[in-house]
Amino acid sequence: MDERESFLEESKTLKDRRNKLDKLVSEGREPYKSKFVEPDELAHSDGLCKRYADLGAGELSGERVSVAGRIMAIREHGGATFFDLLDSSGRIQLLFRENILGRDRYRDSLNLDVGDIVGVTGEMMRSKRSELTVSVESFELLSKSLRPLPEKWHGLKDKEIRYRQRYLDLIMNEETRSVFKARTEIIKRIREFLDERGFTEVETPILQLIPGGASARPFVTHHNALDIDLYLRIAPELYLKRMLVGGYERVYELSRNFRNEGISTRHNPEFTMLEVYWAYADYSDMMRLVREMITDVVIYAKGDSLIEVSGEKIDLLKPWEEITMLESLSKYANLELSIEMETSELCMIAEQNDILIPQGAGPGWLIAELYEKLVEPKLVHPTFVLDYPEEISPLARGKADSPGFTERFEVLIGGHEIANAFSELADPLEQRRRFEEQLRKRALGIEEAHALDEDFLTALEYGMPPAGGLGLGVDRLTMLACGCASIRDVILFPHMRPQEGERRGRES
């Protein structure tokens, strides 16, 4: 049996395509060509639109171009046929005519299908109905498509297919293409923004012996040669701080992080986080930096400073609010709390608000939990929430004038955490005490508590300069900029439960 036969099933549409393919092969025509013209000689639809903007309806340009792409529509009119061609820059119309191509080649062109990838050469013209068109003089089938594309008018709507077969989503939905274009622009602009300010991009380990820098459960893997378990990083933080010890003053990493936790509209097991460390700066410097960066990046990617979150319009150029966590609880939840309150009293308030209290929860944890539940969703306009409890901030510098709190803030936009930053804790003895506190939580069964990283403490003992650090969720920033409700809309290949058959394919 021909090996090409084994993978396509019985559907009639698929059989028709297979028959066309077989016919091409039997006639000695290669349905998968190696090359059309020199790639640099290919014109693109957006460039042609600009170049021939002045061409009038019905006019010929007298100039020859070559374009290549996927056939998206075919409109046949006897001796003339229109095709819509999609390339990476957009769409352009092709016109195939029998009197230009000759009878045989014109007949060949009618065997092309929607979905096929073709290269054509011809004269640029504008049709009577004012559509910029390539009047095809020669063409080649470059890749035969064996599967029908989704419907041309309604497109591809099924979210499951859009996520599982993103290539189809990209072919069919201009909106999807523009979201991922924006994502690329955002990441590019983040680099430019930081590079312009003297920051250096580095790459630190993804495989870590001790997964540190955040509170989360890690993925575990195994190194065979060393015969040790390693963890996929949950954050690059502790390595970037080692860079500060090593003498880097401004450093950042665009870090793919992995967290072995739930999947939701705001959580993907792997996600992209920017982390920035700035020596001799503190959290107030980081506030300025992150506000400027978010505003700059969104304007660059989107063209303006206006974003929309669940129907609410937000102008990033308007002043951002600043409020401490305790003040916010007073203002938005009418709760007057303090870190000196008895744990039992705070527990009672938490329980009244349907918060499940784990063993070992102290006042700081309870206050932060109440804040997250009662205040966060209300912070739609960009807001800096300042002064997080030390209990939930084991890597942040304590706040001198308010014991129990740290010099830490988060940026809330549209009710979601976009960034998290603090003045870094540089004191190795205090850091050890904080780690030991985390170990006590671990002993109580809280898996997400930080692990003690002895090598990191050693680095701190050599001396780390005072510094501000920042983490920013790149996926969430993209969601904000593009108005996407789900993180899956901004990740090219979001994680999905495998379908029946996917595993089998992998094992065979």
Next chain:
RNA sequence: GGGCCGGUAGCUCAGUUGGCAGAGCAGCGGACUUUUAAUCCGAAGGUCGCAGGUUCGAUUCCUGCCCGGCCUACCA
């Protein structure tokens, strides 16, 4: 993990108070040399998510399972 909603032709969707499964588009055959959701004529196309149960008969009712979406909980 819990709740709600969904899975019917390649795609977008109807439908069956339990009795031969429907449309549009795509595809196939035909007509048509400036259309752009082209138009016109013709013939096709289905494991109704999967597995059980009830029934003379299940795509429809019941149970379980799989997959997805939204909300919710944990987390960023």
